[in-house]
Each structure stands twice: as structure tokens, then as C-alpha cells.
Amino acid sequence: xxxxxTGDTSAPLTFSGTNLACRRGGRLVFSQLNFTLPPGGxxxxxxPNGSGKTTLLRLLAGLTPATAGQLAWNGAxxxxxxxxxxxxxxxxxxxxxxxxxxVTENLSFWMEVWSGKAVESxxxxxxxxxxxKRLASFPARLLSAGQRHRLALARLIVAPxxxxxxxxxxxxxxxxxxxxxxxxxxxxxxxxxxxxxxxxGAAFVSDGATLDLAAFTPSDVSHWSDAEExxx
Amino acid sequence: MSVFTAVLARxxxxxxxxxxxxxxxxxxxxxxxxxxxFGVGPEASVLARIAGGVVWVTALLAALLSLxxxxxxxxxxxxxxxxxxxxxxxxxVVLAKVVAHWLTTGVPLIIISPVLAVTLHLPAxxxxxxxxxxxxxxxxxxxxxxxxxxxxxxxxxGGVLLSLLILPLYIPVLIFGTAAIEATVTGVSAGPMLTxxxxxxxxxxxxxxxxxxxxxxxAVE
Numbered sequence: 053x054x055x056x057x058t059g060d061t062s063a064p065l066t067f068s069g070t071n072l073a074c075r076r077g078g079r080l081v082f083s084q085l086n087f088t089l090p091p092g093g094x095x096x097x098x099x100p101n102g103s104g105k106t107t108l109l110r111l112l113a114g115l116t117p118a119t120a121g122q123l124a125w126n127g128a129x130x131x132x133x134x135x136x137x138x139x140x141x142x143x144x145x146x147x148x149x150x151x152x153x154x155v156t157e158n159l160s161f162w163m164e165v166w167s168g169k170a171v172e173s174x175x176x177x178x179x180x181x182x183x184x185k186r187l188a189s190f191p192a193r194l195l196s197a198g199q200r201h202r203l204a205l206a207r208l209i210v211a212p213x214x215x216x217x218x219x220x221x222x223x224x225x226x227x228x229x230x231x232x233x234x235x236x237x238x239x240x241x242x243x244x245x246x247x248x249x250x251x252x253g254a255a256f257v258s259d260g261a262t263l264d265l266a267a268f269t270p271s272d273v274s275h276w277s278d279a280e281e282x283x284x
Numbered sequence: 285m286s287v288f289t290a291v292l293a294r295x296x297x298x299x300x301x302x303x304x305x306x307x308x309x310x311x312x313x314x315x316x317x318x319x320x321x322f323g324v325g326p327e328a329s330v331l332a333r334i335a336g337g338v339v340w341v342t343a344l345l346a347a348l349l350s351l352x353x354x355x356x357x358x359x360x361x362x363x364x365x366x367x368x369x370x371x372x373x374x375x376x377v378v379l380a381k382v383v384a385h386w387l388t389t390g391v392p393l394i395i396i397s398p399v400l401a402v403t404l405h406l407p408a409x410x411x412x413x414x415x416x417x418x419x420x421x422x423x424x425x426x427x428x429x430x431x432x433x434x435x436x437x438x439x440x441x442g443g444v445l446l447s448l449l450i451l452p453l454y455i456p457v458l459i460f461g462t463a464a465i466e467a468t469v470t471g472v473s474a475g476p477m478l479t480x481x482x483x484x485x486x487x488x489x490x491x492x493x494x495x496x497x498x499x500x501x502x503a504v505e
Contacts, residue, residue, distance in 0.1 A: 113369060115504050138371025146362025150294075152301040164290040165370050 065091050065126060065214050067112075067246055072121035074107055081107050082268040085121070089215075089248065092241045094260030097250040103265040105250035106145070109217045112248065113142045140215040145223065147204040151193030155184055155203055158192055159210050166211035178209035181236050183229065198224040205233060208240070216240060216247045222256060230256055287372035288380045295384030305350065310392045313346040317400040328405040335404035336465030337458075339414065343393050344425060344454050350389045351429035351450070352443040354381060359437050359503060368504050375493035378500065382430045382493070390422035410465055413474040417464040420481040421457045427485075427492035428453050434499035457484055 066088060073083035081104035089095055097105045110116040112123065114133040123130045130136045149158055159178055160170035167174075179185045182202040192200060201224045208216060216237075222230055234256035237247055249257055299306055320338045324330055358364040367377050397418055398411045406414065432450035436442035464477035 113365075115365060115368060117505065134371055134373060137369040140369065142365065142369055144362050144365055146360075146365070148362035148366045150298060150361070150363070152298055153294075157297070161290055161294045162366070165287050165372075168286045 065244065065246065067123075067125055067215055068127075069112070069123045070121055072108075072111065072123075073119045074104065074111055074116065075119040076107060076116075080119075080270050082265055083120070083270060085263075085265075085268045087263055089246045091244045091246065094237070094241060094247040094249065094257045096257055096260045096262045097248065097265060098252070098262055099265030099269070103269050105265055106219050108265065109142070109144075109219050109248065109250055113137070113140060113217050115142075139213055140217055141208050141213045142217045142219075143204055143208065143221055144219045147200045148207075149192045149195075149200050149203050152191065154189050154191055155179065155195070156188045158203060159206055162207050163210040166213075174210055178206040181209045182206040182232055198226060198229065201225060202229055202232075205236070209236060212243075212245075214245050216245065218247065218249045218251075220251055221249060222251060222253065234258070287370055288376050291367070291377055291380035292384050295381055296387065299384065299388040305353065306388045306392060309346050309350045309389045310396060312349055313342055313393050314396060314400060316342040316345065318403055321403055331405040332407060332410075332469055333466075335401060335406040335410070336414070336417075336462040336469075338404060339397060339400060339418075339465070340421075340458050340461045343397075343418065343422065344451065344458065346393060347389060347422070347425045347429060348443075348447055348450065350385065351426075351433050352446055354385050354430055354433045355437055355500065355503075356433075356442070364437075364500065365504050368500065374497035374500060378430065378434075378493045378496045382426050382496075385430070386423050386426040390418075390426055393422060394418045406465070407469060410468040413468045413478070414465050416478055417461045417474070417481060420478055420485055421461045424457050424481070424484045424488045425454065427488035430496045431492055431499060434496045434503060437500070437503035457481065460484070 068086075068088040070086050071083075072085040074081045085108070087095060097108060099105055107116060111118050114130070114136050123136075125136065125139070150161075153161070156175055156179075159175045163170040163174055163178075176185070179188060182205050184199070184202055184206055187195065187199060192203060195203065201221075205221060221233055225233065237249075237257060241247060247257065247260070249260070251257075317338060320334070321331060324334065355364060358367065368374060370377060394415055397414055401411055401414055429446075429450055432446050432453075433442075435449065436445045439445055460477045460480045464474040464481065467474040467477060
């Protein structure tokens with residue numbers, strides 16, 4: 053189900069969006085947004101709170117429909133949300149960790165979902181990447197916020213996918229975990245994978261392009277108040 | 285298919301670890317049913333007459349207690365976003381969750397129902413149809429309930445809203461489920477009623493996963 057990411061250069065992957073717009077609750081969050089993500093590329097989303105970083109990532113994941121515009125994968129328009137979902141990993145500010153399951157069980161569930169079966173070596177590799185090995189048999193409810201977030205990030209490793217959408221992945225992480233995050237992102241890009249990160253301080257992405265969402269937010273204040281009146 | 289088994293196994297494991305949730309449902313079913321002999325009086329003929337209806341009404345109310353939680357926890361901790369993004373068809377994920385719900389709440393009700401039937405003085409000939417009717421009817425309860433549970437995701441006091449939304453839809457199951465049990469008391473064959481219940485189940489099985497999936501996509505939007 054998940055396309056193996058071989059990093060073959062014969063078919064380099066690109067992910068792009070043209071003229072994207074999104075309206076949430078009657079308010080236009082952003083419009084006329086364009087981006088292209090080359091193979092191995094990284095794009096850091098910046099912008100003040102409420103500028104639509106999370107909305108954009110959810111739109112790119114196919115969770116939120118775009119009000120206007122078109123997403124394309126390798127130049128072909130994305131019209132099958134399930135096929136698109138199979139090639140991406142989405143890390144949101146919610147960790148999707150089950151407190152009653154152990155660290156290993158949490159990871160093996162997602163490995164089974166994404167790659168058909170849970171293989172111990174794959175789970176161990178993911179735990180090592182995010183320094184969770186010694187917590188392997190701990191129930192996730194005993195983890196700290198940072199450890200839980202590391203467990204969420206370890207999901208990126210258990211099954212490969214070409215596109216990573218990361219929403220504030222550095223939250224609650226200590227210095228060594230930030231370094232680990234930088235390492236897995238660099239490895240992913242070295243294999244031709246793409247990363248899109250919403251972050252305020254993205255020290256963990258080297259030489260990535262920046263997309264400032266403030267530039268696509270309708271600055272027209274009357275536009276906002278119109279929309280709000282329309283809601284009432 | 286691996287997604288189906290993975291989700292089913294995970295939900296069963298979670299239900300086992302947090303067995304209090306399932307036990308609450310069974311305990312509610314038992315206590316609510318046992319209240320009736322106290323309320324109606326100990327006269328055996330009256331109790332036998334109403335046994336089928338009592339068991340079904342309490343079973344439906346017990347199911348509502350747990351339906352509330354079928355998607356809420358996954359919705360709140362972000363798992364639902366990830367389940368929508370598995371790349372597998374969402375109805376398959378939904379069906380796995382509904383099957384897990386039925387196994388952890390429907391099946392225990394079926395198992396203890398004969399014990400409760402004793403307190404309601406149901407004639408021994410009625411135990412078979414009682415369990416069969418529950419066996420054919422409770423999957424429909426889980427399937428239809430899942431649609432409602434998905435629709436009320438993210439609303440405040442969703443549990444109350446869920447009852448208002450779903451209980452009317454349970455009326456057909458209630459009518460034929462009760463009729464199947466009463467048939468044996470009055471000496472008629474329960475066969476046709478059970479066939480209708482099986483029909484409801486097939487109908488729910490073919491429609492509910494898709495409707496639920498559509499509602500879940502709305503919820504994560």
C-alpha cells in the first residue's frame with residue numbers, strides 16, 4: 053500500500069500547489085499561495101499565530117479541502133485522497149499516542165497499518181532514532197510531554213513515505229532531541245524525501261526554503277469584518 | 285486487510301487494558317434490567333410478558349453509554365487524523381472499530397442476557413430466541429450508532445445529542461427484537477422476526493461504514 057521510497061533519480065518526486073486558498077469559518081485564511089517542493093527539498097512555513105500554517109499543512113495532507121487551487125504530485129493533479137495519504141506522514145500538535153499501550157505497541161500498530169506487518173528491527177530502529185529504546189516497555193501514559201512527542205516523531209521512521217508534513221515538530225523537545233530530529237530530517241532528504249515544516253524556530257532544517265504565510269494572508273481588514281458579519 | 289486487523293487488534297487490546305469501560309456497560313445492562321422486577325412487581329406472568337422489551341430497551345441504553353466513546357478518544361488525541369490518512373479506505377478502518385466495539389460491548393450483553401432473563405421469568409424456551417435476537421440485533425446497534433457517534437464528534441454534550449439522534453433509529457430493531465422473544469412466549473415461531481433482524485444487520489453493514497467514514501472526514505476537516 054505504501055510506495056517504497058527508493059530515492060531513484062529516474063523519477064524524481066515533486067510536490068506543488070498553485071493558487072491555493074482556504075476559507076475557515078467564513079474567514080479567508082490565505083489565498084493565491086504557490087509552492088513547489090523539489091525532491092529532497094524542505095520548505096519551512098513561517099508566519100504569526102493564526103496565519104494558517106496548520107491549516108495549510110492539513111490542506112496539504114488532504115484533511116481540509118482547498119477552497120481554490122490545485123495540488124499536484126509529480127505534475128499530476130491529486131484527485132485521490134487515499135493514494136495521496138499513502139505517500140505522506142503528518143505530525144500534528146496532537147501526538148496520537150495511546151496512553152494504555154507501551155512505546156513498542158504504539159509504534160508496532162502504526163508500522164502494521166502502514167507497511168502491512170510490524171517488524172521488530174524496524175521498531176527498534178525508530179526507537180533508536182528518537183532515543184526511546186530504554187522506554188520501550190513503558191506504558192505511554194508514564195511518558196513526559198517531550199517523550200510522547202518523540203514517540204510521535206518515531207512514527208516517521210517505522211515506515212517510509214516520501215512526504216513529511218510536520219507541524220511544530222520541535223515543541224517540547226530538548227536539545228539532544230532537536231538534534232535527533234534534525235538528523236532524521238536530513239536523512240530523509242538525502243534519500244529524496246520532501247519535508248514541509250511549520251515552525252517558529254526551525255534550526256533543525258538546514259538550507260530549506262522559507263514560505264512566509266503572512267504574505268498570503270488577506271491584509272484587508274474590512275475583509276475580515278465582512279466575513280465575521282456574514283457568520284452572524 | 286492488514287489495516288483492518290491492526291485497528292481491530294489495537295482496539296481490542298485497548299478495551300482489555302481499560303476493561304472498566306466495557307464492564308460499566310455490562311453492569312448498567314444488568315442493574316437496569318434487574319430494576320424491573322422491583323418496579324413492576326414479582327408476578328411471573330407479567331414479567332414474562334414484558335421480558336423481551338425490557339431486555340432490548342436496556343440493551344439499547346447500555347450501548348449508548350459506550351457509543352459515545354467509540355471515536356471521541358481517537359478524535360481528541362489526534363489518532364483519528366492519522367487513521368484518516370492511512371491510505372487504506374476509511375470505511376475499512378470504521379468497520380474494524382465497529383467490530384471491536386461490538387465484540388467488547390455487544391457480545392458481553394448477549395452472554396449475560398440469559399441470566400437476566402431468569403430474573404424476568406422468561407420461559408426457558410425463550411432463551412434461545414433471546415440470544416439469537418441479540419446476536420443479530422446488536423451488530424446493527426453498533427453500526428448505526430457509529431454513524432451517530434461520528435456525526436456528533438466535536439460537539440459539546442455530544443452524548444446527549446447522540447441519544448436524540450440515534451434512539452429513534454433503533455425502533456425497528458427494538459420492535460422485531462422484542463417480537464422475536466415474545467413469539468416464543470405466545471407460542472409462535474420466532475423465525476420470521478429473526479430473519480428481519482438479519483436483514484437489518486445486512487443493510488446496516490452495507491451502508492453504515494460509508495456513512496460513518498463520510499461523517500469522520502467532516503469531523504477532521
